Amino acid sequence: MKLDPQTALVHAERKAPQYIETVQAPIYRASTIIFKNTSALFDRHWTDDYDYSYGTHGTPTTYTLADNIAQIEGGHYCLLAPSGLSAINLVNSCFLSQGDEVWVADNIYGPNMEHLQDLAKRYGVIVKVYNALDVDSFQPSDKCKLLWLEAAGSVSLEFPDLVQLVKKAQALNILTALDNTWGAGLAFSPFDFSSEHLKVDISVHALTKYPSGGGDILMGSVVSQDKALHHKLFQTHAIQGISVSGDDVAQVQRSLASMQIRYEQQAKSALTLLAWLKQQKQFAQVLHPADPDAAGHQFWQEVCQTQKSAGLVSVIFNDHYDLTDIRKFCDNLNLFKLGFSWGGPVSLAMLYDLKKMRALDYPHLKQGFLVRFCIGLEEPNDLIQDIENALNKMK
Structure with a gap:
């Protein structure tokens, strides 16, 4: 049967052979799936x-x-x-x-x-x-x-x-x-x-x-x-x-x-930041499960036999800093971008008020505003310098 050119285009008979092997698998885009019979x-x-x-x-x-x-x-x-x-x-x-x-x-x-x-x-x-x-x-x-x-x-x-x-x-x-x-x-x-x-x-x-x-x-x-x-x-x-x-x-x-490589690199950078953050007088508390001072550290040791941890670390500012101070700190970060999520190449920071987020009392948490750092793939010493610069601009 001779087809109209438009119909022939929709039902094209010539197809390239599909027997090559590639590093990445072919992508199937489908709503309708055709049944042979x-x-x-x-x-x-x-x-x-x-x-x-x-x-x-x-x-x-x-x-x-x-x-x-x-x-x-x-x-x-x-x-x-x-x-x-x-x-x-x-x-x-x-x-x-x-x-x-x-x-x-x-x-x-x-x-x-x-x-x-x-x-x-x-x-x-x-x-x-x-x-x-x-x-x-x-x-x-x-x-x-x-x-x-x-x-x-x-x-x-x-x-x-x-x-x-x-x-x-x-x-x-x-x-x-x-x-x-x-x-x-x-x-x-x-x-x-x-x-x-x-x-x-x-x-x-x-x-x-x-x-x-x-x-x-x-x-x-x-x-x-x-x-x-x-x-x-x-x-x-x-x-x-x-x-x-x-x-x-x-x-x-x-x-x-590359997921495991990225995970381990970001975790390593987070531990580098953890050690530095714990020395800064502006913070009442630094939070990370691998820190021996952290609440639940013993449970992390029990479950994470690999001693692995994600690239997240949070800080609670001393309570004499008000919301205006913490916002100024966040606004003066340069390498850390203000945004939700984690796991990407760019480091992120986000400001939280735990008093508005928790229904129960947590004696292990200090009073004050919290900033969570999500570590990307930057050099950790550059990230430390970025935080230090923002801290220096606070009153």
Whole structure:
């Protein structure tokens, strides 16, 4: 049949042979996936490991990254989401219903807390807050379905008593979900983090941070080991139409090979800054899990057998500095840019008022405004000079 030129263009017969091997895998961009015949259409099932049915379910590009993230974290199954927060919300939406109880650490990632509070207001989910350093503060009822963990905690970087918290939850048959963005699957394995081979049920990871590494891609992941658990998550994932761009996935996949090198370099630089920051009289406290003076340091030692830590360090200014002073300090930073996130090449700083962020009392924290430094790939001595210059411009 002779085709009109327009039709022939849409259904072009000539295709370059696809048998070469390249360093980076080909990128599949797909909404529609073409079935070869009706057998291919009907003899498949959504629980197949690689169900090619529609772009939202997966392509070779997305499944490859998912498999690699699962391997890095020590899991078996992985779902990708458009952001770390989207991955968190997937877990909450999947396992929490009206009247269910969820326990969340007071130092958890702020938007996760906000999402849970919204679920409480709109759908009657019961949200309880515990102190990540005090296992006894976790007192679940028989309605508890989910325990959220974060290691280390957001902003103030306390490392939780992960071993005892997970033991307590498991004894009560409570699902455990860990925000593992800080550890990234490199500081410790969420599915084997103790001498007793303890593991969480679900690990959530903001791939926006270390896996991406460029400060330019938003993505999240949900990793698990149990197939039934994965299928339940996948059903919610599909119902909600959660999907990611093949181009974004390829960018993250391209960065994975250098992730460990970048993680370790940024961590090393953070420890260099930690030693210098602790000597500065303007700071009442410097916060980093690897510091022997840090709250939760013993739990970090217990879990992070590699002695690895992320490239984050926070400082609390002496309380005689007011907000105007701290803003002046931040405005006078040059190499440190004012922005959220971490894991990219550029160092970042962010100002926080912990009094507005915490519901519980924390005697281990000094009074004063907090600035979190997220270390990039600059020379650490240059970063120290940048902080020193900004400190000199404060009153």
